[in-house]
Amino acid sequence: MEKKCKQCERLVVGRSDKKFCSDACRIDHHNQQKKDAYDFKKDLIKVTEGNRKLLHQLLDEGIDKFKTEELLAKGFNFNGITGIAPKAKQVEIYCYEYRLVKKGEWFLLSLLPVSKRMK
Numbered sequence: 097m098e099k100k101c102k103q104c105e106r107l108v109v110g111r112s113d114k115k116f117c118s119d120a121c122r123i124d125h126h127n128q129q130k131k132d133a134y135d136f137k138k139d140l141i142k143v144t145e146g147n148r149k150l151l152h153q154l155l156d157e158g159i160d161k162f163k164t165e166e167l168l169a170k171g172f173n174f175n176g177i178t179g180i181a182p183k184a185k186q187v188e189i190y191c192y193e194y195r196l197v198k199k200g201e202w203f204l205l206s207l208l209p210v211s212k213r214m215k
């Protein structure tokens with residue numbers, strides 16, 4: 097059966113378990129995968145830290161209650177959170193030491209007490 101190289105799609109000749117046409121393609125493929133994984137991690141950290149900075153700023157300005165659209169408009173990204181806890185009547189979202197409590201259409205922002213962090 098004919099098989100194509102996973103990297104360049106040229107025909108692979110040789111052993112049946114061979115996935116690449118050459119060592120160069122095998123190495124390129126693995127490097128590419130490593131790069132994609134690294135970029136994802138880097139982007140996730142960037143988004144999460146951006147959220148943290150935003151929440152810090154909001155509390156600094158005394159803003160601790162807003163609607164979802166307002167939070168999104170300010171640049172909050174729900175992909176960058178560090179935890180989520182569904183409760184009976186509300187959902188709690190965490191971003192580092194900040195807690196967003198979703199109550200109905202409102203989000204309430206607070207700083208987690210030190211005793212409740214990392215437990």
Ligand SMILES: [Zn+2]
Nearest residue numbers: 101104117121
């Ligand atoms: Zn190839």
